[in-house]
Amino acid sequence: MAVAKEVETKDKHIKNLANIVGGAQSILYKKEDLLAYDCDGFTIHRHLPKAVVFPKNTQEVANVVKYCHENNLPFLARGAGTGLSGGAIPLNGEVIISLVRMKRLLSVDLENRRAVVEPGFVNIKLTNSISDKGYYYAPDPSSQYCCTIGGNVAENAGGAHCLKYGVTTNHILGLEVVLPNGEIIEIGKNGILDPPGYDLLGLLTGSEGTLGIVTKITVRILKNPEAKQTVLAYFDKVLDASQAVSDIISAGIVPAALEMMDKIAIEGVEAAAFPVGHPKDIEALLLIEVDGISAGIDEQIHQILQVCKSRNVREVKVAQDEQERARWWANRKTGFGAMGAISPDYLVQDGVIPRSKLPEVLSRINQISEKYGLRIANIFHAGDGNLHPLVLFDARKPGETEKALEAGSACLQVCADVGGSITGEHGVGIEKREEMLFIFNDEEIIAQTDIRDVFNPKNLLNAGKLFPTPGRCVEVKKGMKEVITSSKHKIL
Amino acid sequence: MAVAKEVETKDKHIKNLANIVGGAQSILYKKEDLLAYDCDGFTIHRHLPKAVVFPKNTQEVANVVKYCHENNLPFLARGAGTGLSGGAIPLNGEVIISLVRMKRLLSVDLENRRAVVEPGFVNIKLTNSISDKGYYYAPDPSSQYCCTIGGNVAENAGGAHCLKYGVTTNHILGLEVVLPNGEIIEIGKNGILDPPGYDLLGLLTGSEGTLGIVTKITVRILKNPEAKQTVLAYFDKVLDASQAVSDIISAGIVPAALEMMDKIAIEGVEAAAFPVGHPKDIEALLLIEVDGISAGIDEQIHQILQVCKSRNVREVKVAQDEQERARWWANRKTGFGAMGAISPDYLVQDGVIPRSKLPEVLSRINQISEKYGLRIANIFHAGDGNLHPLVLFDARKPGETEKALEAGSACLQVCADVGGSITGEHGVGIEKREEMLFIFNDEEIIAQTDIRDVFNPKNLLNAGKLFPTPGRCVEVKKGMKEVITSSKHKIL
DSSP states (O other): OOOOTTOOOOOHHHHHHHHHHTSGGGEEOSHHHHGGGSOOSOOSSOOOOSEEEOOSSHHHHHHHHHHHHHTTOOEEEESSSOOSSOTTOOTTOOEEEEOTTOOOEEEEETTTTEEEEOTTSBHHHHHHHHGGGTEEOOOOOTTTTTOBHHHHHHHTOOOTTHHHHOOGGGGEEEEEEEOTTSOEEEESGGGOSSOSSSOHHHHHTTSTTSSOEEEEEEEEOEEOOSEEEEEEEEESOHHHHHHHHHHHHHTTOOOSEEEEEEHHHHHHHHHSSOOOOOOTTOSEEEEEEEEEOHHHHHHHHHHHHHHHHHTTEEEEEEOOSHHHHHHHHHHHHTHHHHGGGTOSEEEEOOEEOOGGGHHHHHHHHHHHHHHHTOOEEEEEEGGGTEEEEEEEEOTTSTTHHHHHHHHHHHHHHHHHHTTOBSOSSSOOTTTTTGGGGGTOOHHHHHHHHHHHHHHOTTOOBSTTOSSOOHHHHHHHSTTOHHHHHSSTTOOO | OOOOTTOOOOOHHHHHHHHHHTSGGGEEOSHHHHGGGSOOSOOSSOOOOSEEEOOOSHHHHHHHHHHHHHTTOOEEEESSSOOSSOTTOOTTOOEEEEOTTOOOEEEEETTTTEEEEOTTSBHHHHHHHHGGGTEEOOOOOTTTTTOBHHHHHHHTOOOTTHHHHOOGGGGEEEEEEEOTTSOEEEESGGGOSSOSSSOHHHHHTTSTTSSOEEEEEEEEOEEOOSEEEEEEEEESOHHHHHHHHHHHHHTTOOOSEEEEEEHHHHHHHHHSSOOOOOOTTOSEEEEEEEEEOHHHHHHHHHHHHHHHHHTTEEEEEEOOSHHHHHHHHHHHHTHHHHGGGTOSEEEEOOEEOOGGGHHHHHHHHHHHHHHHTOOEEEEEEGGGTEEEEEEEEOTTSTTHHHHHHHHHHHHHHHHHHTTOBSOSSSOOTTTTTGGGGGTOOHHHHHHHHHHHHHHOTTOOBSTTOSSOOHHHHHHHSTTOHHHHHSSTTOOO
């Protein structure tokens, strides 16, 4: 093994870690280098890591993990750092294990519809690698041009087309995982559907980096649909748009995507990089995509147009060509970032509601906006009730960040109140730890932390994420206190 | 609480359990009554339970469980007892908690596409209850006319139409669960998609009754497809039939079902209750169903007919009406039982293989058949590579049961060898415990038993299922010995 001569530090852990990953070119440890790793896509909390290492293969990951485990160094894994709930923020001065150098497409098996990738492989590259043969990878988070599939597994990432095709967990057939003690296990070997025993694939997927580090991923790939068509519909009233969503689903159509943007969201995307000329005085637009066999699509588009008309649509049109379709999607997919064009700062939230509650929830979010004096834009994956309230604020104004966080949390409380959930696809991370108590009671949290402790008994791997923090638990919910002080059932 | 005066026993546990469930009409404890509960659909192992109780609600289940937990009585849950791997067999003289009296349909929410049922609710009744409104429940195991949805959750049941629609786990939105200590938790409250935290829904589904007892289930319901069409295709050569399966999938068609039966299976179904006149001299038939929007279906059927012709089909036809379609399906769905018409006994196996390995696997199963001198019929969910070899034998002949079990295990070894799995939908139970080692190594088994121990630390709930037995582990695989004798990592 190469000796890391160039590591200019007396810290023995840094020296040893550098040795494990092959020298100074594979580790960052100086403060100026670490600053880029003090947060992820959730920028409100910032903490410096102890170091960032860049292993090149599973064995190096396992060796780093084993070293941290034996020396009681907190550690966590990081992909592209695009996560929106703070899952990759080194709260405890972790050693960050960056997986960006493990970015190979290892194999593609078209006949059995699967591909094997390393965790640092960028989402969109998979589809790009197989599209000429007529295949694609379905989960399409808006960040797909830079986010990694390893990160997608950690967060169980969704995307606009998950209405029809399901979220990441529905597309994961096998995982190689480095456990927090450095052991390597394989789950769902060879990517076979529904392996026997407990559903460890499902358990690991979406566990937000708290149970293990994924080092190899077998994913399902799909045949390109024969055809797709895309509809854009403008509504004067948001209530009509909501009703149209319900009507489309009730008609038995399962669109590939069914997106909604409200007035403020439209103002944002029209002021940003990809305007398409949406009218500014409408309350909502729907972006609806249908795919499948050509012959069936025309009939579905016809039904969708009928529904929109029956719900007082102002204007509705079908994309005339792939260029137009691509423009509409670029406009939608930059929706979050577009808020930067109309507000100095924004906080994106991620709730889920039953579709039937859409009008009620929108009106309550409006009340929250008024109460806090902050504008809130809404972008929805409307078809599956996944709602993204975007709270606009100005961090330079004293107290406004706190107000924005409170307003975001209040939106999630509304989602929970109507029988929904506090996250559809962005994860809990550090952002929504306390909001877990909107959904789960003590026993239900403990059932989960007990599982974490099986995998991660020293809690060195990504500690402090996903579950409520002790102090806040007591504050938020009575009856947690005993639990928290019991050594068996520590929550953090 | 009613006093169970009529319980004619001095056994204090029986008396106390009777009291908990409301008296003698809700408990069986005499040997002649218990005989009906000494096995399930896997009839090769038989053990008498201590008693069978029939709780009427969640609280009674929790009270029975708490009593067993406190008094160290082994216990397990049972639905209709149709399981095929022995998951409900009381290996340790368990108290059986029968859920057949908890059989209500609690609610249906068409707008948000979900229904809530008790665990003893029979699978087909759900579809029957909502079909007049145009909805259905997708998972359709062949036993759906008598099996319960609670049992389906425990086994993660599949069915012919799971190729397109997924297995049970893809349709479960929420569970109420009695944990092995009697605590009641709710997972996925209100049936919201993708609840935050670890995927406990996925973990519980398919855990074969070893982690908890499900007392309430929120399921997804689907809109009836606008239309369906069914094709029956006869092939002289099984290789051509296999190739047709690959071609159909490669064409980008996702049939609702894509079933194959080989020559011996056809002999069986034609000798049983629902013959449809299949020719007896063909090597294989395919039963293919397509559903969706009417306009798209004709095109798909046309493509399927073309594929069959290009693969030397002898005869191919489309069902002319619902009666003909129903006849074909009745013939297929009685496939297992039909073996009784051509053999005194049969053992059904349940492997999964990559579709591309179908011809190789069939030829190796043929060799196994020759080696053991036992006929093996094959029924497949061919579209997803889920294979059901049916080993025909005569239990009256000394040693033939053992030979059948060995031949069945050898078929699973073949599945594992080609990168497949040892169960697609029937579960591991007691039948395939040892075969788990074809798929998992020590660490991978331990990762699972450690999870079980979190939920089920006394291992009173359904002990001895799903994981290899200690003695056999040592025999089958070196290196397990240390693990087994360690108290922390007991396997059983």
